[in-house]
Amino acid sequence: MSLKVHNSLTRKKETFVPLTPGYVGMYVCGPTVSGESHLGHARPYITFDFISRYLRHQGYKVRYVRNITDAGHFEEEGREAEDKITKKALLEKIEPMELVQKYTNLFHWAMKEFNNIEPNIEPTATGHIVEQVNMIEKIIAAGYAYVANGSVYFDVKKYALTHDYGKLSGRVIEDLLETTRILEGQEEKRDKADFALWKAAPPQHIMRWRSPWGEGFPGWHIECSAMATKYLGAEFDIHGGGMDLMFPHHESEIAQSTVCNNSTPAKYWLHNNMITIGGKKMGKSYNNQIKLTEMFSGDHPLLTQAFSPMTIRFFILQTHYRSTLDFSSEALVAAEKGLKRLWEAYEFLKKLDSKNAVPASTNLLDEELDKKILNLLNELEAFMNDDFNTAKVLANLFEIVPVINSIKDGLIKVDSIPATTIELMKTSFRIYLEEILGLKNTTENTETFNGVMELLIDIRKEAKGKKDFATSDKIRKQLAGLGINLKDEKTGDISWSS
RNA sequence: GGUCCUGUGGCCGAGUGGCUAGGCAGAGCUCUGCAAAAGCUUCUACAUCGGUUCGAAUCCGGUCAGGACCUCCA
Structure with missing residues (x-):
């Protein structure tokens, strides 16, 4: 049985075949550390955590790279060259790097709370200015970028003549070029669809680096291209991130890397869907975010109580990663109760001693039940192989919960199930709940x-x-x-x- | 306006042609000193209108509703 993943590039489920047998290179767009992470941010990092866990479980050696965007890109591209991080730093009256450090620490703390395994490499944008500059130089040399007033822009129109700009996001280049939206400060660009590779820093700008085009800072898209190329090579297996990054971010990454490396960067593009609230995406645009610290403390008007990181993780796992997930306090309460029931059954199962059970007396065996359990367990791998269907995995495990509880209550005799099946239940629960889905006991007592x-x-x-x-x-x-x-x-x- | 996606029972959500998804909530029963759990049983579905088919939540078309992206966004 082979793993199938939904590739955003082809909009199809494809059999996963790594470029190098046995190895997987995966790049996931990390956070911009100019502020606190909210519930919506939890989703991609939990999603790609269980994806990396599953790939490892399947025996792949995974190199998981997830960046930290600490250089800050434009608040609104085209208007004033305004750096998110610089702006916030001025507001908080601290050094930009102090700000970045603060939110990076907070992010790491939240990731740990979620029981996410750290990426193998977590490169920062500020630590890779040289690589980004080099890449921009290559793009200019190839003739796909131009310099204007100390800034560098990618020439989308030219690229589109020979390449398919829009193949990932389904964008039509003509529409992009004809867009009627007017922004200030666009005069430097030859075309509205062009995006910045490097932006000249105005005098008051704090975060600035020297470059062949003057002092400035890198555009948003180039960092991912530069760091992915550096650590995973010109071609790698998986590129992940939220669906909202498909355009323009990932589309532009493809264009940059294609020009630089003469190859499409990633073979499979995986995108998680959004967390919504009242049907609307949680995010800056609607100003409806609930910060992770607020989730964990319950200190928010929309929350009836605090929710543990594991409850949130479980809540996310109960839905397929490519579906939207609608948040409500009620839904979280349901998740919390469900997780508790599942976990308590698992705790009992762990302690269950099947060794003493008499395996021989076949007349005691409930063959039908045995068959049912084995079937439910056997399906787990197929579910994960089907584009990581964690919702179905949990549903099957839940179906076994009444069996475990009945054993606990003495309603089902332990020896009516073969010891081998009990052992398989134990290992399957451990592997799927703990190793793959990354759930853990929330309270560790001394x-x-x-x-x-x-x-x-x-x-x-x-x-x-x-x-x-x-x-x-x-x-x-x-x-x-x-x-x-x-x-x-x-x-x-x-x-x-x- | 363009491109795309979605609409499942009180809530959250699986599911793409025929088989109970699952969780939470509700009801009944059992167990029980009480309580809480737990077990068993059970009620609310597939937006709407048409079409294809022996058969559709699932395929096709229309309608209605919601959403995403097109600008920073996970």
């Missing part, structure tokens, strides 16, 4: 704490045995006040969760 809990549970058990319900209820009630819930299991055991 041994001391667990010991204290055990003691309390013992005391409560004794009290219950003596029908001293006053004591047993007191323990349960006070723990509940601390956010710890005790549950009397059917087997007589007492379990707890926080």
Whole structure:
């Protein structure tokens, strides 16, 4: 069974064949660290995290490159040469690099909270000015860029004569050239469709670098092309990012790299869809973002409570990555409850001892149930191979939850399922939930704490045995006040969760 | 205006020709000192109008509604 991915370039699902057998080079557009990440930003990084996890699980050696945009591109291209980062730094009265550091740290913290594995290389735009300048020089030499007043622009019209500018985003070049939209400061450009490779910095601009064309700063698209080329080569396997980056960002990347390297940079272009809120994209345009810090703290008018990073991760995993996902506090609450149920079943499954089960007595075996479980588990890989259908993976795992809970309650005897199947359940849950989907237990308790809990549970058990319900209820009630819930299991055991 | 996408039950969402998606919420039952869980059963679907087909949520066309991109955007 082979992996199929939806390639935005062809708008089709294609069998994934890496350029070099066994190796995958993947570039994902990272954040612009001029401000705090919001919920919408969580999606691509979680998406490409489980994609990289799955590729590794399939045995590929993955080099995952994700940049940090710390050079800042134009607030609105064509107007004043205004750098997002410089502007914000002035506002916060700090050094631009201080600002960049602050938000980079915050971003890294959030990624860790989401249990995202760090990329193998996380290059910064400011650290690759030389590479960008070199690339721009190559493009000028090839005749596809021109200099105007210390800025350099890519000549889209010329490129389009011999190349398909718009092949990724489905843009029609004639429409782009004929667009009627008028922006100020466009006089330098020969055509409205042209985009900046290098922008001359006005005197007050703080972030500036020397270049053959004078002091300035790089255009937005060139950094990704330069860094992807440097670390993954002229051609690599996967380029990822949000759908909103398809045009102009990725389209322009293709043009730049094609001119420089004589090849289309990435073989497969993968794009995640947006998180919406009330049906509208969460983002700057609607000013409807909810910051990740607000999500985690619950400190936002639209939130009825705080949501843990794992709840958000699970919420995102429940939807296919190419579908929009509509946010609401209600939907998050549902995700939180679902995850809790799934995870508690998994925790019990982990502890389940199948070794003592008698495997031989076939008359005890529930063959139908066994078959059902095996079938559900076997489908998991096919789902992931079908363009990473995490929603279906979770649905199947959920179907096994009642089986696990029934074993827990003694409604299904452990030995009615072959020990091999139990073991397979254990490994499958571990591999899919933890290794591939990247979910983890949110509360890590210390041994001391667990010991204290055990003691309390013992005391409560004794009290219950003596029908001293006053004591047993007191323990349960006070723990509940601390956010710890005790549950009397059917087997007589007492379990707890926080 | 151009290009493209979507419309599934109270909510979030899988699903592209015939088979219960799943989660959350609701109802009933069981278990239970109480509680919480859990198990079992169950109610609300496929925007709309036509067409193709033995058969359509799924394919085709019209209509309506929403959205994305075209400007920074994950």
